[in-house]
Amino acid sequence: MDSNKRLHWTLGALLVGLFLSSLDQTIVSTALPTIVQKIGGLEHISWVFTAYMLTSTSVMPIAGKLSDMYGRKTFYLSGLVVFLIGSLLCGLSQSMTQLIVFRGLQGIGGGMMAANTFALLFSLMPVGKVARVQSLFMSVLAMSSILGPSIGSFITSQWDWRWNFFINAPLGIIAIIIISFAMKEKKPESSIRLKIDYLGAALLVTTTGSVLLALKMGGINYAWRSWPILELFALGAAALIAFLFVERRAAEPILPLGMFYNRTVAGTAGVTFMQGVIMFGALLYIPLFVQGGIGGSVVDAGNTVTPMMAAVMAGATMSSFMIRRFSWRTCALLSMLLAGTGLYIITHLPLEVNKWTIRSDMALIGLGIGIMMPIAQMAITTAVDPRYRGVANSTVTFTRNIGGVFGASLMAVIVNHHLASSIEAREQTKLADAIHLGFWFLVAAALVGIIIASLMGRARYVNQPIPPQNETVSTIK
Structure with missing residues (x-):
């Protein structure tokens, strides 16, 4: 198989990964009433979406930075593996609490994939070609939002709600195999000398998580002026100030402010x-x-x-x-x-x-x-x-x-x-x-x-x- 065919196979695998991670943000919407009937937990139903959004968003900049330091292919494949494990555990959930926790795990994998998908495109081909291929990726991203509820409705009515998560496994495994064999990664020569900005990463997660939680729960779970919401906003503001202070002095900042x-x-x-x-x-x-x-x-x-x-x-x-x-x-x-x-x-x-x-x-x-x-x-x-x-x-x-x-x-x-x-x-x-x-x-x-x-x-x-x-x-x- 020549290099062009290998490139096409690799792009196809990345498209599958992008489609799966994006689809999982909408596919469960039509399945939720059935899920509640089967395992209960109506009062926590909104957290099925919130858990995925919270973890995927929080991990993105950290995964992006670490991939710059230690290789994008490694972090993309790791994210895909975590995403598939989370998907399988979601499908095996016996309670709403389990489903929410495993959706959070799914989100970590999805965030790692999202952080590296387009960076990999720029590594695979010249910038001029990326401009054209990128439009296809964005179209797949939009299409997944359109098809998600319909696919979820079909799977739930014809098979079982758990297959909304199990369906990720065969496609995801194929993508892992293709990417593993089609790409050979050149690691950064300076990666050994670089130090991970653990404190910056922790502060970034704290800032993102607390602010997103406050925005999600405000006016729904708690009044906007209630102490839980105000405390979350205060924690986010304090963590942000500390994050900016740390990043200015870090040898290899998790988010280069420059x-x-x-x-x-x-x-x-x-x-x-x-x-x-x-x-x-x-x-x-x-x-x-x-x-x-x-x-x-x-x-x-x-x-x-x-x-x-x-x-x-x-x-x-x-x-x-x-x-x-x-x-x-x-x-x-x-x-x-x-x-x-x-x-x-x-x-x-x-x-x-x-x-x-x-x-x-x-x-x-x-x-x-x-x-x-x-x-x-x-x-x-x-x-x-x-x-x-x-x-x-x-x-x-x-x-x-x-x-x-x-x-x-x-x-x-x-x-x-x-x-x-x-x-x-x-x-x-x-x-x-x-x-x-x-x-x-x-x-x-x-x-x-x-x-x-x-x-x-x-x-x-x-x-x-x-x-x-x-x-x-x-x-x-």
Whole structure:
């Protein structure tokens, strides 16, 4: 088998891994009622999602940094193994507590994979080719979000809910075999001399975990002004301050702060954060607006999300052509402008609006989101020193996830507060007005994204046919 065929097999295996880790964030949604019937634990059901999100997000920057130091292939395969073990244990769970713990383990593996998937792409081929292949990966990412609930529903109804987790095993094992034999990794020569920043890693996990927990539980498990939520925010703030202090003095920081002095890196991280705010807020509240605000059915609500995710795939494909023609700033500005325009339109939609109008508007939002996804990976990766590519790539997904949780939580506060204080007589009108107000928050997020993007400078894509020699690379045998 020649090198090109080996490369194609390897890319296919990485696509499978990306699809599985992304699919597991949505596939269990339709299976949860059945899971509760079988093993109980209704009061803890939200933690099935929270555990995966919490651990996967927290581990991303750490896995990215360690892969820069000791090799990306090793950490990717380790993450895939942990993910599969977690999947099997989830399928064997006999209680909701066990399922939540094993979902957390699954998330650790998923986070390790997510931190290295795109960094591996840059190690496998020249940057010019990555620009095209990356769009395919982003399309698979979006497709998994569309197909997840449908696949979960089919598996649960035709087989058993446990197969939503067991299904990962055969595909994951095939991916492990392909990657193990197709790639030969060149380890960094200086890895022996490097010291792991254990304190920085612990403080980063503490900061991320406490803030995400506060945002997830605030207004749901506890009031926002309650002591548990305030203590979590205080712990997160204290850990963040200590983290910044430690990182400035660490010999090999877990998150090199110096790379954020680069306008492209800082701007991309900021725009990606706002992208997460917009994407999560739209996905959560537009279906609610359709079903509860304008009287649509469950099917109508689901059909509203599909055009958005399909447009995300289209936007990701468009970006591969835009990369060679425009600066990162121009691409980011267009992304935020399209998404912001779509959100602004929603704030003015009446209750009698045609559902196809909403679907078209969702497509406009998705197009903006999709354009930024590959752009963010390319911009931040080409802007940093090659030895920081792992942590740089993980920063993109990390900031998007943090932005998503922050945006969804703050939008919930806005919507719920307006509902509580509204004196409207009709429940449907009250809900529609409250969600409209929430969408104004998303419009504001897009405006902030536009401002950040405008400060990114004039940097643009420059073709690099051969990876730098001092980079840790994974080459095809």
